[in-house]
Amino acid sequence: MSKNHEFYWRRFHSLLGIIPVGLFLLVHFSINFTATQGVEAYNNAAGMMELIPHWLLLIVEWVVIYIPLLFHGLYGVYIAFTATNNVQRFGTFRNWMFVLQRFTGIFLVVFIAWHIFQTRIQKALGAEVNFDMMAEIVANPLMLAFYIVGILAATFHLSNGIWSFLVSWGITQSPKSQKVATYVTMVFFVVFSVAFVAAILAFV
Amino acid sequence: MTTAVGTTGRTVKLEILRQDRQGESTRWEKFEVPYRPGMNVISALMVIQQNPVTADGQKTSPVTWDMNCLEEVCGACSMVINGRPRQSCSTLVDQLEQPIRLEPMKTFPVVRDLQVDRSRMFNALKKVKAWVPIDGTYDLGEGPRMPERKRQWAYELSKCMTCGVCMEACPNVSESSSFIGPAPLSQVRLFNAHPTGAMTKDERLNAIMGDGGLANCGNSQNCVAACPKGIPLTTSIAALNRATTVQMFRNFFGSDHMVD
Numbered sequence: 018m019s020k021n022h023e024f025y026w027r028r029f030h031s032l033l034g035i036i037p038v039g040l041f042l043l044v045h046f047s048i049n050f051t052a053t054q055g056v057e058a059y060n061n062a063a064g065m066m067e068l069i070p071h072w073l074l075l076i077v078e079w080v081v082i083y084i085p086l087l088f089h090g091l092y093g094v095y096i097a098f099t100a101t102n103n104v105q106r107f108g109t110f111r112n113w114m115f116v117l118q119r120f121t122g123i124f125l126v127v128f129i130a131w132h133i134f135q136t137r138i139q140k141a142l143g144a145e146v147n148f149d150m151m152a153e154i155v156a157n158p159l160m161l162a163f164y165i166v167g168i169l170a171a172t173f174h175l176s177n178g179i180w181s182f183l184v185s186w187g188i189t190q191s192p193k194s195q196k197v198a199t200y201v202t203m204v205f206f207v208v209f210s211v212a213f214v215a216a217i218l219a220f221v
Numbered sequence: 222m223t224t225a226v227g228t229t230g231r232t233v234k235l236e237i238l239r240q241d242r243q244g245e246s247t248r249w250e251k252f253e254v255p256y257r258p259g260m261n262v263i264s265a266l267m268v269i270q271q272n273p274v275t276a277d278g279q280k281t282s283p284v285t286w287d288m289n290c291l292e293e294v295c296g297a298c299s300m301v302i303n304g305r306p307r308q309s310c311s312t313l314v315d316q317l318e319q320p321i322r323l324e325p326m327k328t329f330p331v332v333r334d335l336q337v338d339r340s341r342m343f344n345a346l347k348k349v350k351a352w353v354p355i356d357g358t359y360d361l362g363e364g365p366r367m368p369e370r371k372r373q374w375a376y377e378l379s380k381c382m383t384c385g386v387c388m389e390a391c392p393n394v395s396e397s398s399s400f401i402g403p404a405p406l407s408q409v410r411l412f413n414a415h416p417t418g419a420m421t422k423d424e425r426l427n428a429i430m431g432d433g434g435l436a437n438c439g440n441s442q443n444c445v446a447a448c449p450k451g452i453p454l455t456t457s458i459a460a461l462n463r464a465t466t467v468q469m470f471r472n473f474f475g476s477d478h479m480v481d
Contacts, residue, residue, distance in 0.1 A: 021431050021432050022432075023433065023436065023437070024430040024431065024432075024434055024435065027436035027437065028436055099393070099397070100393055100439060101328075101392050101395045102392055103390070105304075106304045106305065106390075107441075107446065107447070109442065109443065109446050111441055111443075112441045112442070114440075114441075115392065115441035116441075184459050185436070185438075185440070185462055186462060187461075187463025187464065187465070187466045190456060190459040190460050190463060191459075192455070192456060
């Protein structure tokens with residue numbers, strides 16, 4: 018990191034978490050949710066991606082997903098490891114959120130790397146992305162558990178990330194607005210967790 | 222009053238984390254001192270200083286700590302008491318569980334025993350220009366008036382005594398991180414709120430937009446929970462987040478409103 022640019026890197030990290038990473042996550046989850054409507058609905062939704070020309074899809078994937086995700090993930094790991102967690106001494110709600118944001122972040126780096134290997138890289142190697150691919154993966158109970166924890170970590174990290182985004186950019190200043198933002202983002206967390214755990218269970 | 226010493230028959234048990242020199246290894250030592258009504262942590266430490274003998278009768282060196290005002294306005298006597306950073310002058314023995322465990326605020330370099338070096342806070346205040354510049358080559362006259370309601374909330378921010386408790390509570394402040402911490406940040410809001418101070422507010426905002434500045438806050442909000450003066454530190458940080466968002470755009474796109 019060049020000198021005296023840390024502020025901009027941190028703000029960029031905060032922004033990328035919402036746009037595009039957070040938005041992509043919602044699109045991704047929405048497509049997964051079609052699995053609750055049956056095999057055909059999911060295959061149709063996943064097949065939509067095939068309609069995009071391959072070269073364009075690759076550009077969009079790199080610009081909208083891989084590069085922002087890689088930056089957010091790697092810089093996030095750096096942020097997480099410069100903290101000295103102290104929930105034992107300060108067991109307040111916000112301090113727990115602080116620690117959970119970092120734990121889920123580290124876990125997500127591992128989970129997403131594995132998830133990309135198991136799906137996107139397999140597709141690049143010739144596998145077809147469809148309902149059966151996911152059904153085979155989650156047929157293993159350990160994998161299913163790993164995916165459920167991954168989904169919960171992702172919905173939490175995004176929900177709480179929206180809360181800190183609102184503070185970091187100076188939108189929620191008063192303690193009251195920050196409290197309301199906590200309620201709204203936690204409702205968001207619960208709703209999305211239920212919906213997307215239901216989506217993964219549709220593959221079982 | 223001398224008869225009060227020892228007449229209660231009760232004792233106060235203390236455990237103190239000792240360290241002889243900066244960077245050296247630490248050890249816990251146990252002490253037991255006669256209880257007196259109304260004792261604070263400092264008065265217990267003073268008894269140990271008079272007779273530095275541990276609870277099991279071993280002679281030891283007197284415990285070192287910092288203190289000055291003894292009325293919770295100077296900030297010098299902060300230490301970690303039963304796990305919480307606070308002032309040893311205003312912490313009463315009667316309100317503590319025993320044994321009372323005393324540790325230095327390890328987020329700062331430990332000079333000796335409970336004495337720490339808070340220089341980084343004072344350096345941070347210099348870095349962010351936490352003052353109102355009024356010097357000139359001629360009499361600049363009176364500054365603009367401050368609205369009374371603004372003065373009232375700004376007064377709350379001025380209660381900061383640089384005690385370091387918020388720095389100790391913050392998970393992002395440590396010897397290995399460059400984050401300047403909550404206290405100096407809140408001082409930027411204080412001096413930017415001052416009508417004369419606001420004439421150089423862009424300088425302060427740009428200072429906290431440097432390395433180890435405002436954006437290193439991780440929103441654990443421990444600072445506001447720990448502050449002995451009840452300073453709304455996290456509100457200050459959020460207010461500065463907004464001010465620096467605007468400043469960032471002004472810096473890049475240009476503006477004639479850097480100071481208004």
